[in-house]
Structures are given as structure tokens and as C-alpha cells.
Amino acid sequence: MCGRFEIHSAFKIIAELFGIDGRFYDLQPNYNVAPSQNVAIVVREEGRNVLRSCRWGFLPPWAKDPAEGHKMINARAETLAEKPSFRQAFRLHRCLVVADGFFEWKKEGKLKQPVYIRLRSRQPFGFAGIYSDWTSPTGERLCTAAIITSRANELVCPIHDRMPVIVPADKHGLWLDPKVNDPGLLLPVLAPYPADEMECFAVSSKVNSVKFSSPENIEPLSVG
Numbered sequence: 001m002c003g004r005f006e007i008h009s010a011f012k013i014i015a016e017l018f019g020i021d022g023r024f025y026d027l028q029p030n031y032n033v034a035p036s037q038n039v040a041i042v043v044r045e046e047g048r049n050v051l052r053s054c055r056w057g058f059l060p061p062w063a064k065d066p067a068e069g070h071k072m073i074n075a076r077a078e079t080l081a082e083k084p085s086f087r088q089a090f091r092l093h094r095c096l097v098v099a100d101g102f103f104e105w106k107k108e109g110k111l112k113q114p115v116y117i118r119l120r121s122r123q124p125f126g127f128a129g130i131y132s133d134w135t136s137p138t139g140e141r142l143c144t145a146a147i148i149t150s151r152a153n154e155l156v157c158p159i160h161d162r163m164p165v166i167v168p169a170d171k172h173g174l175w176l177d178p179k180v181n182d183p184g185l186l187l188p189v190l191a192p193y194p195a196d197e198m199e200c201f202a203v204s205s206k207v208n209s210v211k212f213s214s215p216e217n218i219e220p221l222s223v224g
Contacts, residue, residue, distance in 0.1 A: 002074055002127070002147045002164035004207070005102035006031045006218060007040065009124040014040075014051075014098055017124060018172065021048040031217040033099075034210040035073040041095040041131060041145055044176040052131075054095070058146035059134040060085045066134075066142060075130060077150045077165060077190035081183045086146070089130035091181040096126025096167060097147055101218060103207055106159040114207045115159050116218050117200040119166075128165040128175060128190055153192035155200060166193040 008029040014020065020042070027040055033056070041054045058072040075086045101118035119125055131145040148165045156163040167175050171189050174180060202221040206212045 002102055002149055003035065004210075005033050005099045005127075005164070007033060007099050007124070008215070008218075009100055014124055017169070018042045018051075018096065018098070018126065019049045020051055025051040027051070027098075030213055031215060032207055032210055032213040035070060039145060040098040041129060041143075042098060042126060042172075042176065043093075043095045043131065044178055049176065051098075052095075052143060054131055054143040054145040056097075056147075057144055058085070058089070058130065059132055059142070059144040061088075061132065061134065063134060064137060066136065072146050074149045074164075075146045077128075077148050077187070080130075080148060080190070081187065086130060089132055090183075090186070092178065093131050093133075094175055094178075094186075095129045095131045095145060096172060096176065097129040097145060098124060099127055100124045102164060103203070103217075104156065104159045104163075106202075114203050114205060115200050116203045116207075117156060117159075117163075117198060118218075120197055120199050125166050125169075126172065128167050148190060150190055150192050153195040153198070155195040155198050156192075159200070163192060165190045168193070 011027045035056050038053045039056045041052050057070050080086050080090050104115050105112040106115050128148040129145050134142050149162045150165050152163045207217040
């Protein structure tokens with residue numbers, strides 16, 4: 001699964017990587033992004049890639065209460081095309097959730113050690129995501145999103161059996177193209193990212209608190 005990640009890259013770097021077109025987006029660093037918080041997503045609108053702010057926690061059209069989104073922060077790649085909550089968004093409302101790295105917790109006896117995982121290049125990337133422009137029974141409009149997960153690669157597997165899908169840069173266009181809705185073309189994108197292009201290391205347990213957002217969260221844990 002993916003329950004926590006971080007983003008700190010400057011807008012200029014993200015705009016170049018994702019081909020963002022349009023006005024400046026005030027992107028604030030968050031070293032401890034948690035469910036129900038706003039995240040930055042890349043979507044394709046009117047032929048352009050744009051950044052939008054979206055709440056992490058997917059709401060299908062029939063949801064009655066925003067709190068229901070807490071149950072849908074992730075969507076499994078294996079059932080995405082068939083599950084009623086996600087299948088329409090998979091066809092029509094795909095996005096990339098911008099991140100620099102993510103956290104997992106490795107069991108060590110009775111304790112859980114937080115681990116930070118990123119690309120070896122230390123470049124930002126996009127999680128495969130889906131989003132919905134949800135309207136409440138009272139007319140409130142809210143953008144909500146979920147991050148898609150797959151089986152873990154060789155790097156993440158000793159920590160957790162699942163991981164968020166990172167979309168390779170050369171597949172961004174395909175994933176975001178609203179004219180593409182063939183599962184045969186889209187599902188292969190949702191493979192585990194190559195392990196040899198990633199790295200991980202233990203970090204401070206301070207990241208356990210969602211209130212603690214600091215660059216310290218992504219610094220290797222000092223031993224001794």
C-alpha cells in the first residue's frame with residue numbers, strides 16, 4: 001500500500017518533468033503527506049498537462065460523505081478495471097500524483113522501522129492515480145484522488161508486499177491521455193518500477209507523527 005509520501009521539489013523542476021503548461025502553481029513542500037491532505041496531481045485538460053490540487057482519498061460519484069474517502073486512498077492495479085468504485089475513473093480520469101519519495105514501515109520484532117524510498121536519480125516522479133470531481137448532496141465540489149498500488153519489486157518486498165505504482169516518464173503521455181481507455185494498453189503501465197533504479201534507507205521515527213513535516217524525515221537514520 002501507500003499511506004505516506006513526501007514532495008519537496010521546486011515547481012520549475014516538476015513543470016519541466018511533467019510538461020506542465022499554464023500559470024505558476026504555488027507548490028509547498030510537505031515532508032509527510034498523509035491521507036485527507038491535499039496533493040498535487042497532473043491531469044490532461046484540453047490538450048495540456050496541468051497541475052491541480054486534489055484531496056487524497058477517492059470518492060466515487062455515489063458517495064454521500066467526504067469521510068468515505070479515508071477508505072479509498074489506494075486502488076489495487078489487479079482489480080482497478082473491474083471494481084465499481086474505480087473502473088469509470090480508470091477509463092476517464094487518470095492522473096499522476098507528484099512525489100519525491102514515499103515511506104513504508106518494516107517490522108523488526110515488535111517494532112516498526114520507518115523506511116524512506118526514492119529514485120536513485122533523486123528526481124521527482126508521478127504515482128499512477130485516478131481522480132474524481134465529486135459533488136456532495138448539498139452541491140459542494142471536491143477533487144479527490146487515489147494512488148494505484150501493485151505487487152512490490154525486489155527492493156520493497158522485504159519491507160512490504162505492495163508498493164505504489166511509479167509511472168515511467170516515457171509512459172506519462174499514455175497514462176494521461178483521456179482518449180485512451182483500453183485496459184490492454186493501460187494495465188501494462190501498472191507494473192512494479194525497476195528495483196535497480198530505486199534506493200531505500202531507514203529514517204527517524206519522527207515521521208510516524210503526521211504533524212511532523214521536516215527535511216529530517218528523509219535523512220538517513222544515524223546509527224550509534
